[in-house]
Amino acid sequence: MTIEERIRRDIEGRIRSGAWLPGQRIPFEAELATRYGCARATANKALTRLAREGLIERRRRAGSFVAQPQVRSAVVGVPDIAALLAERGEPHRWQLLGREEDAELPADVTDGRGDRWLAVCGIHHAAAAPFGWEQRWIDCASVPAAEAAEFADVAPGSWLLVNVPWSDARHRVRAVGASPATAAALEIARGSACLQIERWTWRGDRPVTYVRQTFPGDRYDLVETFASE
Structure with a gap:
């Protein structure tokens, strides 16, 4: 191994392990x-x-700093955040903040047809830093096993992808300013530019889950590849 390779390996190891955080010189x-x-x-x-x-x-003139890692995800499909971070070599940790049975959908969500909702919220961490704020509602009629799941160690999205097949999905992607709750969860300033993804998934004509995921604007890329016919 050359000295150049040793330097690269040592610095990369400290970054990927979280020992050196984004913004550190x-x-x-x-x-x-x-x-x-x-x-x-x-x-x-x-x-x-x-x-x-x-x-x-x-x-220039300031030196080199640990970059804010950007996770790239396809627009189409239902990604697993833990898997996306693992592909980049970053450890993922799910922090459960709340779990509520017999919850109601947000007032601005008008197309929910579920009978009884389980609400789960928490934070996705990448290494030592908050990566995404998640608010999720699961239809207990479609996914009765969710009522027994604690979601303390495994994020509900990861759990659903393993345990519940879905047939249809709809995404809504938009830029938003960080609300006070989002800013506190992600440890960013209020009003900071964020990417918000809202997603419905169904199995047949029954909803499986509705989720709102909010990410700092410089941490997440949505990518889609097209080919002409």
Whole structure:
């Protein structure tokens, strides 16, 4: 292994483990050169490669910093946030904040046809930082097993994808400003730009779940690939 590869491996390991958080400054080239006993050009090449891979951000005259990782997801389909983060090499942790039986859908949701709803809310964490704020309603008539699920360690979305098949889905994607509750959950300033995804899934003519997921605007990319016929 070359010195350049060692530098890249060590920095990448600290970033992916959460030891170095987004926004944290990376040692300057001169510091790395001294630490690894190499030329500054070698350290520069390692940092340039890390920047090209999206792990760090290089700023003129300020140095290099851990980048805010962006998770890319297809617009079509129902993604598993834990799996998306795992593909990027980031540890995922679900933090359950609330669970309410016999809940009501939000007042602005007018197309719910479920009989009895279980509401679950919590935070998806990527490494040591909040990644997404989730509010979910599950139709207990369609998914009776959800009433016995605690969702303390496994996010409801991940649980549903494993346990409940769905036949149809609808997405609504929009830009929103962080509400006080969202800002507190995601540890961002009120009014910060966020991406909000609302999703219905059905099995036949019965709803399975309705969810609102809100992410800081610089953390999540929606991607779709098209081909001409």
